[in-house]
Amino acid sequence: MKKNDSEKVGDPPVKDFAQRLLAWHSVHGRHDLPWQHPRTPYRVWVAEVMLQQTQVQTVIPYFARFMARFADVEALAAADVSEVLALWSGLGYYARGRNLHRAAQQIVAEGGFPMDRLGWEALSGIGRSTAAAIVAQAYGQREAILDGNVKRVLCRLFGVEGWAGERAVSERLWMLAEQLLPAECELMPDYTQAQMDLGATVCTRSRPRCEVCPFEKDCVAVQQNRVSELPTPRPRKALPVREVMWQICVNDDRVWLVERDQGGLWGGLHVFAQVETPRGVPLPPFRHTFTHFHLDIAPYLWHTHLPNPTPDTGAWWPLQEALALPLPAPVKKLLMEVQDES
C-alpha cells in the first residue's frame, strides 16, 4: 500500500469492526467498573468527567467516595463547591470539579438530565466526546466518542497522519468513529466501553500489544511498521517554566494555608503562601507540570508561632483537617511529608 492510500477521506472502515471489538470485549474488556452497575445517567456522567485526563484505576476510589457523599444530582447541586473540590482533591484538573457542580445545578434547575448529546454538550465542562459517551452508555444512543484512547486506535488502525488537534485530522477521525458504529442501539453501552478498553489495555501509548489485538491484520500502522510514529504527536513547543517559593509555616501540629480565589489556577483550593523571601529550612525543590507550563517549586519549612506568619490572608489548620481540605496534589504531597516528620 502506498503511504497516502490510507489517508483518503472515505476509506471503508474495517469489516465487522463493531462485532469483532465486542467479541474481544466480552472476553477481555472491563465489565465490573462501579459506574456500570447501575449505568444511570448520573453515575455515568460523574465517571466520564472524572475519566477525562485520568486513568480508570485512579478514578475508582474517587468515584466511590463521591457516590457515598453525593448519591444523586440533587445532593451534588445542593452541596457547597468547597466540599466537591475536597472530594476532588488529588484528582487534578479542578475545573472539572467546579464544572460538575455547576452542571448539577443546571440539571436540577432544568428539571432533569438532558436526553440527547446536544443537551449534555450545553452543560458546563462537557464536550462532544464526553456527551456522546454519556448518552451511548446511559441511553444506548448511537453517538461516536473520540477520547484519547479512541484517537490513538483510529490513528494507528487507519494510518491517520497529523496531530489530532488539527481540524482536518479531527474531522477525519470523527468521520471514521461514526462509520464504525454498530447499527444496533442496544450494543452501544458495551461498544463504547470496549473502545476505551482496547485503547487503555491493548493499543497503549507505548508498547501496544498488537499480538493480542483483534485488528492486527487490518492495522495500517502494523503493516507499515509505523506503530511507534502514530498518532502524530502535538508539534513540539517547549513549555515555559515558572518558579515559585512556597513558605510552609508550621506551628506545632498546625499549618498555615491560604485559600485561592475561585477561578484561575487552583481556584478555591488551599495552598501554601507564595513568598519573595522565604524563611526556615529549604526542602528539596521539584517540578509540577501543567498542560501549558512547568512550575518549579522551592519549598521552605518554617516553624513559627506568629499569628500571621505571611502577608497573604490565611489560616492555621490542624494538620489532619488540612489534609481533608481541597488541595492541589503538590501541596498534599508536601503536607504528608510534614506530617510524617512531625
Ligand code: SF4
Ligand atoms: S494492531 Fe497494534 S497498533 Fe494496530 S490497533 Fe491493534 S494494538 Fe493498535
